[in-house]
Amino acid sequence: GAGVSQTPSNKVTEKGKYVELRCDPISGHTALYWYRQSLGQGPEFLIYFQGTGAADDSGLPNDRFFAVRPEGSVSTLKIQRTERGDSAMYLCASSFGGQGVDEQFFGPGTRLTVL
Amino acid sequence: AQKITQTQPGMFVQEKEAVTLDCTYDTSDPSYGLFWYKQPSSGEMIFLIYQGSYDQQNATEGRYSLNFQKARKSANLVISASQLGDSAMYFCAMRAKGGGNKLTFGTGTQLKVEL
Numbered sequence: 370g371a372g373v374s375q376t377p378s379n380k381v382t383e384k385g386k387y388v389e390l391r392c393d394p395i396s397g398h399t400a401l402y403w404y405r406q407s408l409g410q411g412p413e414f415l416i417y418f419q420g421t422g423a424a425d426d427s428g429l430p431n432d433r434f435f436a437v438r439p440e441g442s443v444s445t446l447k448i449q450r451t452e453r454g455d456s457a458m459y460l461c462a463s464s465f466g467g468q469g470v471d472e473q474f475f476g477p478g479t480r481l482t483v484l
Numbered sequence: 485a486q487k488i489t490q491t492q493p494g495m496f497v498q499e500k501e502a503v504t505l506d507c508t509y510d511t512s513d514p515s516y517g518l519f520w521y522k523q524p525s526s527g528e529m530i531f532l533i534y535q536g537s538y539d540q541q542n543a544t545e546g547r548y549s550l551n552f553q554k555a556r557k558s559a560n561l562v563i564s565a566s567q568l569g570d571s572a573m574y575f576c577a578m579r580a581k582g583g584g585n586k587l588t589f590g591t592g593t594q595l596k597v598e599l
Contacts, residue, residue: 400585411488411575411589412529425584460529466585469536470517473587475529 371395373476375461381482382451390446390479394463401444402473403436406458418444419466451483486511486580488590495595497566504551505561505593507576515581518559520550523573523592532574535559566597 374393382388394401400419404412414428418438426436433451438444448455458480462473487510497503509518520532535543535550543550551560563570573594577587 402586404587409591411577411591412587414586414588417585419585425586428586458527462529464585470534471579471585472519472531472534474531475521477526477528 373461373463373474375459375476375479377479378477379480379482381484383484384451384453386451386483388448388451388481390448390459390461390481392444392446392461392463392476394442394444394461395474396442398463398465398474399441400464400466400471400473401438402462402464403444403446404460404462406460406478408457412460415446448481451481453483456481456483486513486516486578486583486588488576488578488588490576490590490593492593493591495593497563497595497597499568499597499599500565502562502564503566503595505563505574505576505595507559507561507590509557509559509576509578511578511580511583513580513582517579518550518552519577519579519587520548520559520561521575521577521589522570523575525572529575533561563595568597568599571595571597 403415406412417425421441433449436446458478460478462475464473516537518535522530533545549562577589
């Protein structure tokens with residue numbers, strides 16, 4: 370079956386612009402996660418959705434970052450007034466949202482570059 | 485709060501040999517899970533193996549096994565019979581029950597398999 374997909378694969382923008390990153394999870398997965406990975410680092414948690422609601426947004430760095438998942442499937446990560454420090458790989462993952470292993474399946478990521 | 489430490493930024497191993505990638509963790513939560521992910525140069529995160537904190541036996545999955553030492557808070561990944569395709573970045577991650585469903589990742593170990 371289809372895995373997690375993310376669009377665009379690459380996004381180049383200018384400082385101060387607004388960007389939207391899209392994530393399409395695996396069908397049937399109720400949980401969706403956004404992570405940010407800087408060069409040479411491990412992914413860092415941003416936000417987690419269970420269904421349509423944000424169950425944990427403690428990783429969002431500031432109020433320029435916002436994410437939605439209005440119908441419980443596709444999610445959009447929105448970044449306002451982008452800064453050069455926002456440049457990173459943004460990874461989306463999905464899972465069934467249960468107990469135990471509840472493996473998170475990752476998408477290929479969106480590489481964001483802020484000039 | 486959870487913390488994952490991977491102290492080996494880079495490792496080399498000869499093809500067909502076994503290699504151990506180190507991971508130590510810190511959490512006050514008695515219920516947690518430990519994960520290993522592989523990230524090839526293409527960027528996607530691939531789940532390898534999982535160990536639950538209450539599991540009595542070390543996890544194994546094909547050529548991957550997890551050397552879980554709970555008292556030492558270590559969860560080292562052992563790859564047996566290394567192959568050239570094992571060359572990648574390897575991340576250890578933790579999910580603690582009290583920390584929600586998010587994964588906390590280490591900084592990773594770059595493994596290079598040589599002929």
